[in-house]
Amino acid sequence: MVKIFRFLKPYIWNLFWVIVFLFAQAIAELYLPTLMSEVVNNGMMKGDTGYIWKYGSYMLLVALGSSFCSIVGSYLSSITGMGCGRDIRDSVFSRVESYSLNEFDKIGTASLITRTTNDIIQVQTLLVMGLRFMVFAPIMCVGGIIMAYSKDKQLTLILAVVLPVMLILIGTLATVIVPLFKAMQIKLDKVNLVLRENLTGIRVIRAFNRLASENQRFEAANRDLTDNAIRVNKIMALIQPAMIIIMNLTSIAIIWFGGHRISQNIMQVGDMMAFIQYAMQVMFSIIMVTIMFVMVPRAQASAARINEVLEVEPGIKDPPESIMSDSQRGHVEFRDVTFSYPGAELPAISNISFNASPGEVTAIIGGTGSGKSTLINLIPRFYDVDSGSVLVDGVDVRQMNQKDLRAKIGFVPQTPVLFSGTVAENIRYGKADATDEEITHAAEVAQASEFITALKDGYESMIAQGGTNLSGGQKQRLSIARALVRKPGIYILDDSFSALDFKTDARLRAGLKKETTTSTVIIVAQRVGTVMDADRIIVLDEGRIVGMGRHKELIVSCNVYREIVSSQLSEEEIA
Structure with missing residues (x-):
């Protein structure tokens, strides 16, 4: 996968500005709960309407700034991801054109078509989404933990228990899913192969009344791909409810222990509300990473297949110094x-x-x-x-x-x-x-x-x-x-x-x-x-x-x- 990143070199400045805008968005998102706690602690609890209007206006401006940064960051990441996908596609096509017939026979036409289309789309989608999630999620995760710790050190112990559980769950699922995604691309090759043979050989198929058997052949390949995809999606379907349950249990734990601390005048209501939001931000950032885990294994398998095409050295190359005959007759x-x-x-x-x-x-x-x-x-x-x-x-x-x-x-x-x-x-x-x-x-x-x-x-x-x-x-x-x-x-x-x-x-x-x-x-x-x-x-x-x-x-x-x-x-x- 890392080898594919060399195609991002022309987009260095785009990447820089994506990071800048997403960093600014993350800081704005992290600042909002603190402003809200100020409104609750010093405005609502004291009945100070002016204070509420003042800090409420600050929250609105910060929210607008966050939205602006999000839009610009998304736009730049889309340009970068799509442009990189285009460049990879050009490179793959150029490399394939340089192949001798031996390389074509070795990899197979159907597989080359899949690698030039579906595999590159998988990598391209990862780049578009990943540029946002991979930058935004870590900042939100680390920043959320720091801000939560600043609100209440004792309650942060809840996150110290919850976050490792979530990471272990994600890691376990990833080890199961990666081989299945690799198998999915191979099975997609098979579907493309059968489909291509049927479309190009339709006259022969009809002439020999083989429509039924070819339908069965395609159905078998299609079913194999579908079963593999269903198996993957069943595993992925476990993640969402598991994450929601963990998040809800975390919220209950924060409210339970936070309520005790408020009753003892150790913590204010606004701080507990901010802490809940920071905890949710941290957990949502991990869910973003989880979404990436859905995409990364398949994109990783696709990237490996793309690299295979790019790394195959054509068996027939031009000599370092070409010799041209003086005669052009054609002997x-x-x-x-x-x-x-x-x-x-x-x-x-x-x-x-x-x-x-x-x-x-x-x-x-x-x-x-x-x-x-x-x-x-x-x-x-x-x-x-x-x-x-x-x-x-x-x-x-x-x-x-x-x-x-x-x-x-x-x-x-x-x-x-x-x-x-x-x-x-x-x-x-x-x-x-x-x-x-x-x-x-x-x-x-x-x-x-x-x-x-x-x-x-x-x-x-x-x-x-x-x-x-x-x-x-x-x-x-x-x-x-x-x-x-x-x-x-x-x-x-x-x-x-x-x-x-x-x-x-x-x-x-x-x-x-x-x-x-x-x-x-x-x-x-x-x-x-x-x-x-x-x-x-x-x-x-x-x-x-x-x-x-x-x-x-x-x-x-x-x-x-x-x-x-x-x-x-x-x-x-x-x-």
């Missing part, structure tokens, strides 16, 4: 590359070596799980190799700044990813300053202009979150247009034609060939028809290259390729 070379996913028993790809030159189309084909997507994910350095090296324009990608490296690449992922916004905005995502003419040209080459112009608002038509209002083929073509508008030196197309019909596929490949004459094109595909015309076809099997060459060469020399071809084409087409 790609793999030198004896081996890569394994964390925790995997066997490498995903082994001893991969090949060259992909500008002006050439290099196709990668192979069975499911042969390592095709893994291989191309190493070029933009989404992962780092275990051994060997991946070079772009003669420079190892690990020696290049990630931003500079990826600026050379137009990447089209296996699953098209679109963002909420207009069609034009999604294409312009590849090049922020792209002109309307460049956007239109990229869409035409990607064979997307026909369906775009058929939309109600053309290029200004809105795309729903995740592109749910478009077909799979339309999303693929927009993803390709987004890469084309960038005009990079390297095009990476990861199975980007799978949702296209053969006619559109052929037109798109013909358009790409004209558009990418000076660029390196690397295509991952399942269809033989997509790769037949490539300058170089790399055949993968179980993470290894088992064939490399042109279509006709591989039919003769590579058994794996021949099996793939024969499974898709007839004898006449092969001939």
Whole structure:
């Protein structure tokens, strides 16, 4: 929790003034019972109306000053808490953006969402409330004890008995509640995970009639979270009545013993009334601390989870001194590359070596799980190799700044990813300053202009979150247009034609060939028809290259390729 406090550094002056105003409020609150005792002892008991008016006016002014300080203190603490929450959220988001895919896989998307939203809200709420309670309550507690002691030393013994009892009760409850709050955040992660899977996979769930089972799965996660929350609230529910009983018993004890002292002329009525108020102020300050104990354990658990995100060192970092190649053509070379996913028993790809030159189309084909997507994910350095090296324009990608490296690449992922916004905005995502003419040209080459112009608002038509209002083929073509508008030196197309019909596929490949004459094109595909015309076809099997060459060469020399071809084409087409 202490580590989170570093985000309060920009708000030092705000914190200073919060302390000043809350200190002034506490002093005013502590002074009011003394003024009241003066009114009772010297005004009411003696029938001096003028004295009552005079000191009553002082009480009004002190009360108004206390209210003013309370308002200003609350305002400043809110600004500080909310601003700090915003800064934490920015830092978490920036850190997550720097993660490699390994870190994403390790923590999990659902957990990262919870940590960026709910966990930060818990800390933010604690800061807003805590700045007030943590400053105000101790001053009231210590000041109340001092003022009560000044009124009557003997009666202060009652507080000496009561306060330890209250503190022991609070401490005992805290030791039980802290683990439950930690568990609550983990269970909230589970609810978010199930919810996210259901929302993103609703088509599959409905297609397989799994609505009932998914409802049960969500209900189980939700019930687990609810039961944990109810258990916490049951424990917390004990605090309020326990505190009220202690406060009432304390008041009875003060009145009982105070009455005896008044009857013996040791104490005045006004002093006893002031003592009761000071005792209540002390106990209320402890109740404020109790309220903080409700919030602190959960915020502490949340802070630990936030710190985990901030302290994870990205596995992929920019080198201290980035090397830039003199050539910007986009030449790609793999030198004896081996890569394994964390925790995997066997490498995903082994001893991969090949060259992909500008002006050439290099196709990668192979069975499911042969390592095709893994291989191309190493070029933009989404992962780092275990051994060997991946070079772009003669420079190892690990020696290049990630931003500079990826600026050379137009990447089209296996699953098209679109963002909420207009069609034009999604294409312009590849090049922020792209002109309307460049956007239109990229869409035409990607064979997307026909369906775009058929939309109600053309290029200004809105795309729903995740592109749910478009077909799979339309999303693929927009993803390709987004890469084309960038005009990079390297095009990476990861199975980007799978949702296209053969006619559109052929037109798109013909358009790409004209558009990418000076660029390196690397295509991952399942269809033989997509790769037949490539300058170089790399055949993968179980993470290894088992064939490399042109279509006709591989039919003769590579058994794996021949099996793939024969499974898709007839004898006449092969001939």
